[in-house]
Amino acid sequence: xxxxxxxxVALRAGVSRALVSLVMxxxxxxxxxxxxxxxxxxxxxGYSPHAMARSLxxxxxxxxxxxxxxxxxxxxxxxxxxxDEVAHQQGFELIINTGGRSPARERxxxxxxxxxxxxxxxxxxxxxxxxxxxxxxxQLPVVLVARSxxxxxxxxxxxxxxxxxxxxxxxLVSLGHSRIAHLDxxxxxxxxxxxxxxxxxxxxxxxxxQVVTSEYTDxxxxxxxxxxxxxxxLPTAIFSCNDFNAVGAISALEDAGLRVPEDISVVxxxxxxxxxxxxxxxxxxxxxxxxxxxxxASALLHRxxxxxxxxxxxxxxxSLVVRTTTAPPGGLR
Amino acid sequence: xxxxxxxxVALRAGVSRALVSLVMxxxxxxxxxxxxxxxxxxxxxGYSPHAMARSLxxxxxxxxxxxxxxxxxxxxxxxxxxxDEVAHQQGFELIINTGGRSPARERxxxxxxxxxxxxxxxxxxxxxxxxxxxxxxxQLPVVLVARSxxxxxxxxxxxxxxxxxxxxxxxLVSLGHSRIAHLDxxxxxxxxxxxxxxxxxxxxxxxxxQVVTSEYTDxxxxxxxxxxxxxxxLPTAIFSCNDFNAVGAISALEDAGLRVPEDISVVxxxxxxxxxxxxxxxxxxxxxxxxxxxxxASALLHRxxxxxxxxxxxxxxxSLVVRTTTAPPGGLR
DNA sequence: TTGTAAGCGTTATCAC
DNA sequence: GTGATAACGCTTACAA
Numbered sequence: 001x002x003x004x005x006x007x008x009v010a011l012r013a014g015v016s017r018a019l020v021s022l023v024m025x026x027x028x029x030x031x032x033x034x035x036x037x038x039x040x041x042x043x044x045x046g047y048s049p050h051a052m053a054r055s056l057x058x059x060x061x062x063x064x065x066x067x068x069x070x071x072x073x074x075x076x077x078x079x080x081x082x083x084d085e086v087a088h089q090q091g092f093e094l095i096i097n098t099g100g101r102s103p104a105r106e107r108x109x110x111x112x113x114x115x116x117x118x119x120x121x122x123x124x125x126x127x128x129x130x131x132x133x134x135x136x137x138x139q140l141p142v143v144l145v146a147r148s149x150x151x152x153x154x155x156x157x158x159x160x161x162x163x164x165x166x167x168x169x170x171x172l173v174s175l176g177h178s179r180i181a182h183l184d185x186x187x188x189x190x191x192x193x194x195x196x197x198x199x200x201x202x203x204x205x206x207x208x209x210q211v212v213t214s215e216y217t218d219x220x221x222x223x224x225x226x227x228x229x230x231x232x233x234l235p236t237a238i239f240s241c242n243d244f245n246a247v248g249a250i251s252a253l254e255d256a257g258l259r260v261p262e263d264i265s266v267v268x269x270x271x272x273x274x275x276x277x278x279x280x281x282x283x284x285x286x287x288x289x290x291x292x293x294x295x296x297a298s299a300l301l302h303r304x305x306x307x308x309x310x311x312x313x314x315x316x317x318x319s320l321v322v323r324t325t326t327a328p329p330g331g332l333r
Numbered sequence: 334x335x336x337x338x339x340x341x342v343a344l345r346a347g348v349s350r351a352l353v354s355l356v357m358x359x360x361x362x363x364x365x366x367x368x369x370x371x372x373x374x375x376x377x378x379g380y381s382p383h384a385m386a387r388s389l390x391x392x393x394x395x396x397x398x399x400x401x402x403x404x405x406x407x408x409x410x411x412x413x414x415x416x417d418e419v420a421h422q423q424g425f426e427l428i429i430n431t432g433g434r435s436p437a438r439e440r441x442x443x444x445x446x447x448x449x450x451x452x453x454x455x456x457x458x459x460x461x462x463x464x465x466x467x468x469x470x471x472q473l474p475v476v477l478v479a480r481s482x483x484x485x486x487x488x489x490x491x492x493x494x495x496x497x498x499x500x501x502x503x504x505l506v507s508l509g510h511s512r513i514a515h516l517d518x519x520x521x522x523x524x525x526x527x528x529x530x531x532x533x534x535x536x537x538x539x540x541x542x543q544v545v546t547s548e549y550t551d552x553x554x555x556x557x558x559x560x561x562x563x564x565x566x567l568p569t570a571i572f573s574c575n576d577f578n579a580v581g582a583i584s585a586l587e588d589a590g591l592r593v594p595e596d597i598s599v600v601x602x603x604x605x606x607x608x609x610x611x612x613x614x615x616x617x618x619x620x621x622x623x624x625x626x627x628x629x630a631s632a633l634l635h636r637x638x639x640x641x642x643x644x645x646x647x648x649x650x651x652s653l654v655v656r657t658t659t660a661p662p663g664g665l666r
Numbered sequence: 667t668t669g670t671a672a673g674c675g676t677t678a679t680c681a682c
Numbered sequence: 683g684t685g686a687t688a689a690c691g692c693t694t695a696c697a698a
Binding site for chain 2: 003046048049050051052053055056070071072073074076077078080081084088093094095096097098100105108111112114115116117135138139140218219222244247248250251252254273274277278279280
């Protein structure tokens with residue numbers, strides 16, 4: 001269980017350590033003969049370069065740190081795919097860490113990531129206070145995904161929640177709905193833009209907005225519906241703050257003997273894998289997640305290289321995915 | 334954007350670098366006066382220790398590498414929670430990396446993790462060949478989760494799929510079912526034990542097993558059901574290889590005008606968050622995921638400390654979670 | 667209790 | 683092309 005060093009490889013190949021270093025980094029100025037001898041020795045010894053000794057000596061890092069606020073949410077998995085694609089293509093590696101949805105654990109995760117002295121940091125929907133982000137940004141380039149910031153040294157990548165909400169409303173209006181309620185995400189991240197977009201879209205059609213306070217979970221969605229049911233105040237269509245909330249709403253509606261979409265239409269947000277399940281088949285707003293990741297990685301790598309000053313603010317346009325939970329209101333068919 | 338070093342802190346506090354090192358590591362043999370001076374200087378400079386320089390100098394590591402084969406699967410998120418709990422409690426940090434379900438990308442992830450020279454490695458359901466795992470295990474302690482191995486130097490943590498399958502069958506039999514089909518996971522990891530457990534349980538009740546080839550996805554589950562439907566060969570209960578498959582099956586059954594559980598019962602496997610959704614409410618087999626993580630971390634840390642030789646093979650007992658997709662067969666009510 | 671100096675595995679500079 | 687030698691940021695005897 002002893003890990004070989006460059007020295008061991010050099011010894012076995014009968015060359016100097018510096019030569020091994022050159023070979024490992026693919027330098028062209030090494031004779032073919034020595035190169036293969038070194039490679040052979042390395043292979044036999046099971047040698048692989050020590051990333052941190054390398055970065056220590058070279059004063060550079062090819063590592064990008066990624067903090068995922070919630071590993072349970074597959075939304076982030078796709079963003080990571082996008083990051084990985086660009087990073088790898090440009091010769092960078094990722095180290096990931098998770099905040100487990102708790103600010104305390106997230107702080108730890110951040111500290112830990114920082115202690116590896118990566119070239120840059122991508123924070124996916126962080127919940128730590130802005131000051132922590134600012135401190136990190138003093139030390140290295142930072143990009144935020146699914147969270148906005150006014151710090152002038154950090155770049156951000158977000159979807160345009162107002163546009164997404166408008167897409168949902170337009171779709172329902174074009175189907176003939178006029179009583180459309182929004183189950184909102186309360187204090188949740190990005191809930192504000194979605195709510196504002198909904199209200200603006202309703203008003204632009206001369207319709208009365210009906211915002212129902214809710215949360216980003218299926219339990220909350222069901223609860224909101226039961227409340228509407230109890231007040232006998234049910235609209236003909238529901239626009240939920242996210243897919244989980246929408247699925248909870250559908251569940252509560254079906255429990256009450258209502259059919260979706262015949263009696264009432266439902267639209268979600270996020271286009272999670274849940275929405276795509278045939279059993280659910282939810283009409284929803286899709287965010288270009290992999291694109292989030294690609295843009296975040298590109299922005300970060302630019303900053304890593306250029307030390308650029310002006311912040312980048314990507315605001316991506318979401319799109320609507322129509323499935324089978326929306327239809328014209330019952331009365332119109 | 335320049336990151337301070339220990340030297341900077343020492344200079345500012347008017348002490349030697351070694352003294353700063355002692356303070357940073359919480360040594361008791363430092364005068365209170367100097368300690369606070371050092372801490373103050375560090376704070377002002379925004380200094381935090383360089384993890385890898387530290388591990389290079391001390392020839393030890395407090396980092397555990399975790400390779401997650403598929404970040405999209407929330408199963409792993411809970412395992413990571415368990416790992417994180419134990420690791421943190423014992424003063425270790427995690428660096429996570431993902432294989433993106435592809436052997437090539439997983440190889441990269443492994444290389445990358447190894448290049449940080451962590452104290453040990455936990456591989457969650459890896460798809461790389463056993464030889465790659467063996468090579469890694471030559472260099473540092475390795476624990477496998479949700480994958481078995483015969484390599485004598487690696488520890489493994491798995492659930493007992495045979496027991497899980499038996500639980501599902503027993504439940505259905507006790508409800509009065511005798512025609513129970515298994516939609517199996519084909520070549521998928523852990524599909525074998527589940528299939529064997531199903532067959533054994535059926536036979537021990539004198540029932541004829543009916544194994545239908547399928548896969549770990551909802552599309553495959555739906556397809557398998559349509560095949561059974563076409564052959565007019567539908568049992569009164571289905572035991573799916575996992576939750577996704579089960580949800581696909583339910584979907585296809587409902588499309589065919591059959592009600593679950595009135596006409597046919599369905600049991601899944603894994604107890605994913607999907608199964609718990611009210612809208613789905615799937616009876617399923619639960620694996621103690623966080624416990625997987627805790628045991629994996631404990632086993633690894635033991636090996637890290639003791640250099641122990643005998644491999645640990647944890648085989649955890651799953652449990653059944655009864656929800657609303659199972660009921661007595663229609664004829665019996 | 668504090669400082670000095672050597673060394674961890676690597677890269678970089680500079681002669682040869 | 684190749685090989686010494688001095689960093690990189692830190693820990694760790696050992697000395698003071």
